[in-house]
Amino acid sequence: MALLGSQDEIITPRLRLRRARSEDLPAIHAILSDPVAMRFWSSLPHADIEQSRKWLAAMIEASADESDDYVVERAGAVIGKAGCWRIPEIGYILAPDHWGKGLAREALGALIPHIFARHPIAAITADVDPRNAASLKLLARLGFTETGRAARTCQVGDEWQDSVYLALERPAPALI
Numbered sequence: 001m002a003l004l005g006s007q008d009e010i011i012t013p014r015l016r017l018r019r020a021r022s023e024d025l026p027a028i029h030a031i032l033s034d035p036v037a038m039r040f041w042s043s044l045p046h047a048d049i050e051q052s053r054k055w056l057a058a059m060i061e062a063s064a065d066e067s068d069d070y071v072v073e074r075a076g077a078v079i080g081k082a083g084c085w086r087i088p089e090i091g092y093i094l095a096p097d098h099w100g101k102g103l104a105r106e107a108l109g110a111l112i113p114h115i116f117a118r119h120p121i122a123a124i125t126a127d128v129d130p131r132n133a134a135s136l137k138l139l140a141r142l143g144f145t146e147t148g149r150a151a152r153t154c155q156v157g158d159e160w161q162d163s164v165y166l167a168l169e170r171p172a173p174a175l176i
């Protein structure tokens with residue numbers, strides 16, 4: 001169960017999702033420069049902290065109409081990000097030390113109702129490399145279903161990535 005601390009904070013049993021701040025740069029750069037974490041991301045691992053500084057600044061400055069994105073904190077340390085950089089597409093990344101503990105499921109399980117509550121969208125979407133088994137399993141667990149596939153949608157370095165497109169429709173309102 002998640003508590004909405006404020007419009008800009010989501011609290012779960014183990015995590016706090018909050019808006020990004022410029023002081024998050026070292027932790028965010030550690031993740032975005034990690035080749036393991038970035039294997040199926042839409043860009044190469046950041047080679048330079050300036051790339052991460054720009055990435056973080058864009059996240060901080062993004063308009064609330066088109067973006068609803070959070071850093072993920074565990075025990076006071078930033079371990080990732082989760083949210084919609086561009087509504088309605090969801091994106092997330094955690095530092096590999098924190099994988100396999102149900103944390104992404106916990107974060108997204110709280111985030112998704114929050115996104116539906118705040119934005120008048122019919123569905124949340126995702127675009128995943130078909131080789132990204134962890135991401136596909138996570139989304140399936142959360143109720144996302146495949147809506148399509150396309151080849152060579154994104155060139156990352158020398159490599160072309162394919163896409164599996166998925167969507168989670170807005171739940172029907174409960175009948176009382």
Ligand SMILES: CC(C)(COP(=O)(O)OP(=O)(O)OC[C@H]1O[C@@H](n2cnc3c(N)ncnc32)[C@H](O)[C@@H]1OP(=O)(O)O)[C@@H](O)C(=O)NCCC(=O)NCCS
Nearest residue numbers: 037092093094099100101102103104105133134135137138
């Ligand atoms: C995708 C990612 C966020 C998953 O984080 P996580 O905290 O390890 O995921 P969870 O522990 O919550 O697991 C969610 C489900 O996925 C499954 N899963 C996790 N890692 C898996 C793997 N490598 N292969 C297959 N299934 C996996 C879990 O078993 C769980 O399913 P279950 O509930 O049936 O047991 C993490 O791997 C990550 O940050 N990857 C790099 C960034 C990335 O690829 N982001 C997505 C871009 S589309």
